[in-house]
Amino acid sequence: MAITRRTFVTLAAAFGVPASAGAQDGADWQQVVDAAKKEGKLVIYTATLGSPYHKTVVKAFEDKYGIRVDMLEARASEVRERVRIEQAAGRFVGDIHHNGSTTTWLMMRDGNLQPHGAIPNARNIVPPFEADDIRIPAEVISYSVMINRNLVKSADEPKSWKDLLDPRWAGKILSDDYRALGGGAVFFVVMYNTFGKEFHEKLAAQKPVFARDIANSERRVARGEFPIYIPFSLQDYNQLKSLPIKPIVPAEGRPYVRFDLTTLKNAPHPNAARVFMNFYLEPAQQLVFANAGYNPVVKDVVEKVDPELRPLLATKAMGTTVPERQDDMLELAKQIYK
Amino acid sequence: MAVAASLPQGSAETFGGWARLGRPAGLLVLVLALAFLTLYPMVMLLYGSLHSTPPGIPGEFNLAGYLGLATSENLLVLANTFGLSLVKTTLSLALAVLLAWIVARTDTPGRGVLEVLITLPFFIPPILTATAWAMLGNAQVGTLNLAWRWLSGTDSTLVDVFSYGGVVWHMMQYSTPFIFLFVVDAFRAMDPALEDSSRMSGAGQWQTFWRITFGLMLPVTSAAFILSFIRGMESFESAVFFGTPVGINVITTAIYNSITQRAQPDYQSATAFGFAAMALMFLLLVLQAKLLRGRSFTTVTGKGYAPNVVKLGWMRWLTFAICVAFFLLTVALPVGQLLLSSLFQFFGFYQLDMLTLDHYRNVWRNRDFWTALGNTMLLGIAGATATMALGGVVAYVTTRTRWPGRRLIGVLAWLPWMMPGMVLGIGFLWGFASLPHEIPIYGTLWALLLAYVALGTPVAVRVASAAYQQIATDIEECSRVHGAGFWQTLWRILVALAWPAFAVGWMLIFFGILRELSASILLYAPGTEVLSVMMLKMWTGGKPEEVSVIGLLMLAMVLLFRWAQLRFIQKRIRTL
Numbered sequence: 001m002a003i004t005r006r007t008f009v010t011l012a013a014a015f016g017v018p019a020s021a022g023a024q025d026g027a028d029w030q031q032v033v034d035a036a037k038k039e040g041k042l043v044i045y046t047a048t049l050g051s052p053y054h055k056t057v058v059k060a061f062e063d064k065y066g067i068r069v070d071m072l073e074a075r076a077s078e079v080r081e082r083v084r085i086e087q088a089a090g091r092f093v094g095d096i097h098h099n100g101s102t103t104t105w106l107m108m109r110d111g112n113l114q115p116h117g118a119i120p121n122a123r124n125i126v127p128p129f130e131a132d133d134i135r136i137p138a139e140v141i142s143y144s145v146m147i148n149r150n151l152v153k154s155a156d157e158p159k160s161w162k163d164l165l166d167p168r169w170a171g172k173i174l175s176d177d178y179r180a181l182g183g184g185a186v187f188f189v190v191m192y193n194t195f196g197k198e199f200h201e202k203l204a205a206q207k208p209v210f211a212r213d214i215a216n217s218e219r220r221v222a223r224g225e226f227p228i229y230i231p232f233s234l235q236d237y238n239q240l241k242s243l244p245i246k247p248i249v250p251a252e253g254r255p256y257v258r259f260d261l262t263t264l265k266n267a268p269h270p271n272a273a274r275v276f277m278n279f280y281l282e283p284a285q286q287l288v289f290a291n292a293g294y295n296p297v298v299k300d301v302v303e304k305v306d307p308e309l310r311p312l313l314a315t316k317a318m319g320t321t322v323p324e325r326q327d328d329m330l331e332l333a334k335q336i337y338k
Numbered sequence: 339m340a341v342a343a344s345l346p347q348g349s350a351e352t353f354g355g356w357a358r359l360g361r362p363a364g365l366l367v368l369v370l371a372l373a374f375l376t377l378y379p380m381v382m383l384l385y386g387s388l389h390s391t392p393p394g395i396p397g398e399f400n401l402a403g404y405l406g407l408a409t410s411e412n413l414l415v416l417a418n419t420f421g422l423s424l425v426k427t428t429l430s431l432a433l434a435v436l437l438a439w440i441v442a443r444t445d446t447p448g449r450g451v452l453e454v455l456i457t458l459p460f461f462i463p464p465i466l467t468a469t470a471w472a473m474l475g476n477a478q479v480g481t482l483n484l485a486w487r488w489l490s491g492t493d494s495t496l497v498d499v500f501s502y503g504g505v506v507w508h509m510m511q512y513s514t515p516f517i518f519l520f521v522v523d524a525f526r527a528m529d530p531a532l533e534d535s536s537r538m539s540g541a542g543q544w545q546t547f548w549r550i551t552f553g554l555m556l557p558v559t560s561a562a563f564i565l566s567f568i569r570g571m572e573s574f575e576s577a578v579f580f581g582t583p584v585g586i587n588v589i590t591t592a593i594y595n596s597i598t599q600r601a602q603p604d605y606q607s608a609t610a611f612g613f614a615a616m617a618l619m620f621l622l623l624v625l626q627a628k629l630l631r632g633r634s635f636t637t638v639t640g641k642g643y644a645p646n647v648v649k650l651g652w653m654r655w656l657t658f659a660i661c662v663a664f665f666l667l668t669v670a671l672p673v674g675q676l677l678l679s680s681l682f683q684f685f686g687f688y689q690l691d692m693l694t695l696d697h698y699r700n701v702w703r704n705r706d707f708w709t710a711l712g713n714t715m716l717l718g719i720a721g722a723t724a725t726m727a728l729g730g731v732v733a734y735v736t737t738r739t740r741w742p743g744r745r746l747i748g749v750l751a752w753l754p755w756m757m758p759g760m761v762l763g764i765g766f767l768w769g770f771a772s773l774p775h776e777i778p779i780y781g782t783l784w785a786l787l788l789a790y791v792a793l794g795t796p797v798a799v800r801v802a803s804a805a806y807q808q809i810a811t812d813i814e815e816c817s818r819v820h821g822a823g824f825w826q827t828l829w830r831i832l833v834a835l836a837w838p839a840f841a842v843g844w845m846l847i848f849f850g851i852l853r854e855l856s857a858s859i860l861l862y863a864p865g866t867e868v869l870s871v872m873m874l875k876m877w878t879g880g881k882p883e884e885v886s887v888i889g890l891l892m893l894a895m896v897l898l899f900r901w902a903q904l905r906f907i908q909k910r911i912r913t914l
Contacts (some may be wrong), residue, residue, distance in 0.1 A: 088394020
């Protein structure tokens with residue numbers, strides 16, 4: 001039997017083989033959508049716990065395509081271990097994996113993921129973000145400095161990350177721990193790459209207080225226990241903006257960490273996964289995240305963001321973690337911040 | 339005895355036949371069930387500790403996980419963990435025994451209400467009390483320190499919860515009511531004739547308390563001490579909240595770092611750390627067994643009795659004040675914070691313009707919450723009942739029979755308690771996911787139920803064993819002489835007499851299930867979410883106020899359960 005173009009596209013979709021660029025448009029994409037609808041279900045494993053914004057986007061997807069979505073939410077390492085042991089035991093349950101770039105890189109290295117196939121909206125992704133056969137950038141967490149407005153006068157507000165080294169802030173900085181995975185580790189790497197080891201040695205001399213519970217740390221600063229919290233995730237600002245706090249993105253820019261969407265190996269619903277990834281990159285969905293304080297990954301979205309957040313999101317992307325060096329960086333942080 | 343006399347005739351013959359044929363089979367079933375629940379996940383973890391990679395990834399067997407533990411940093415972690423747990427358990431035991439004695443054996447006013455109130459802290463999610471205490475007792479702007487400065491006119495700091503003391507204090511809020519729940523019913527169930535004999539023989543009040551009352555309570559108090567000490571070694575929230583910011587590290591924070599805080603999770607180190615802790619705890623169990631060996635602790639006999647109540651005179655107001663002070667410090671202050679927080683827009687911001695009922699509305703309208711609550715109640719009721727049933731049988735076999743294999747059964751039932759929860763959760767995940775696909779456990783409510791039964795069994799066995807040890811064997815023999823079978827004697831004599839302790843055990847396990855997170859987060863699937871996972875999602879999603887609402891709901895449930903339970907106990911004691 002001769003393999004027609006239509007049959008090839010359907011097979012490629014079913015097995016997750018990247019389709020040719022020509023297959024992205026029109027009737028061909030419609031076949032992917034039809035196949036997705038036929039699958040009727042999508043299982044997402046995500047490391048974003050309790051995020052209302054992701055639920056909003058998932059609900060919009062369900063409404064648009066009539067495909068039911070089940071979400072399994074857990075912390076990054078827990079998601080990874082579940083996927084790993086399920087695949088080792090021959091249980092292929094999940095379709096999409098949504099996690100930070102470091103964990104995603106590790107899972108890609110371990111062979112837990114498969115190519116997603118062509119995604120038409122991937123062409124709208126803007127630098128410094130880029131997609132490849134396995135990873136589609138999803139949204140970006142950007143980090144800033146958070147100050148208590150009652151404790152930090154306007155004139156004293158840090159304008160550069162280096163201002164945190166001013167002796168006046170000694171013992172007054174509450175921080176996410178740099179010695180563990182998370183925002184603190186991202187901050188450590190980006191500052192190290194930008195200013196060198198000396199920056200951290202001076203910051204260590206400031207005796208920052210480390211805590212791991214981000215939501216509570218932010219409230220501790222808002223209550224006046226500390227004047228400064230670093231690194232503050234901009235997506236938390238909307239929830240806290242009626243409190244006496246202020247996010248500041250220093251002149252050098254904002255450290256960031258990217259979340260990726262990927263297709264899990266032997267995903268039972270690969271077409272639904274592909275349609276979801278495409279949907280996720282639509283400007284309307286990216287705007288949901290941007291209005292929540294995440295940086296969008298596609299063009300023409302930042303301009304439409306809520307005016308209060310727009311200047312913060314439009315700042316320079318300063319840098320991010322390098323998965324290959326992550327453990328070395330954590331070790332270095334342990335040596336500097338004893 | 340009336341209970342035994344009413345048993346149907348002819349059951350001895352049936353039981354004899356069943357016993358001859360069924361005992362080995364029954365023992366085998368029991369051993370297999372326990373082996374599946376407890377040994378199987380442990381074997382998976384042992385593999386993890388001895389293999390360079392977790393199950394399913396090619397690697398090699400080596401001892402790197404164990405060898406890596408022998409560093410000065412880890413020895414300090416071990417010493418910290420041991421020291422903190424020892425201090426908090428000793429203080430908690432002293433306080434809990436005092437409170438239990440006051441409530442069960444004195445004429446202190448309002449002791450019925452006090453008994454319920456004293457146990458409340460145990461049921462509040464630790465993350466909530468930790469948050470509340472961080473607000474009350476932080477050195478800079480803590481409410482207690484602000485009040486102290488205002489009252490004393492100085493700039494000094496009264497309390498700082500971010501310290502060793504803070505870690506101990508926070509752990510004590512859970513261990514004191516936990517031990518109290520263990521010992522209060524044993525105090526109540528004690529035949530006062532033994533104390534009367536002591537006093538008639540010339541011993542004073544204090545001597546009688548120490549040598550008779552406390553001495554006879556040794557199985558219960560030592561069991562509670564060991565359970566609480568081990569729980570202290572495995573405690574996570576207190577250390578991570580109040581210890582980590584000031585450099586106090588314990589075993590669980592080290593394991594947490596190995597699993598979740600590195601780019602590449604180090605399961606080999608984490609599981610090896612778990613087994614090292616387990617070996618240490620096993621030594622404690624051996625010590626406890628040596629302490630109790632060859633001694634009799636029978637206090638519930640076939641004779642009728644009424645619990646003795648000590649008339650304290652004016653001193654009863656002092657004992658009342660002690661109970662009220664405990665209640666104010668451990669319940670009123672943190673729960674007051676919770677209640678306030680649930681009514682304001684933000685936790686800790688008490689401004690009139692921020693008053694709101696939105697958090698209650700949000701929880702009420704949250705469909706995921708109701709699904710999680712339904713699943714949790716189902717798992718809680720089924721899990722606690724199944725666990726107590728299993729624990730009752732295991733305790734009977736280990737304490738009341740000389741059957742071969744009973745020691746093995748005892749050890750199997752104990753295993754889950756000695757492995758830190760966050761490591762054991764991995765063992766369940768590896769174990770259940772690796773089962774043949776034809777066994778439909780992974781990804782269903784069964785996975786959660788089986789994990790909860792395994793995790794609760796040590797408590798159930800300890801509660802039932804301690805209660806059985808206080809019941810004279812002559813009642814049981816009397817039942818058998820009158821023709822009752824194994825199950826009839828177990829149910830109508832031992833369980834009937836040990837009911838108050840069983841009720842406490844059921845409640846401890848039920849609320850343990852409500853709070854369990856380590857295994858739940860790894861075993862739940864879409865549609866089988868439980869309350870602890872829901873609360874973690876809310877907390878991580880920046881909704882501590884809604885978590886407070888759920889915490890208060892759990893407290894209301896505790897009050898209801900305790901009220902019903904105490905009513906039942908009082909009714910039973912009147913009929914004894």
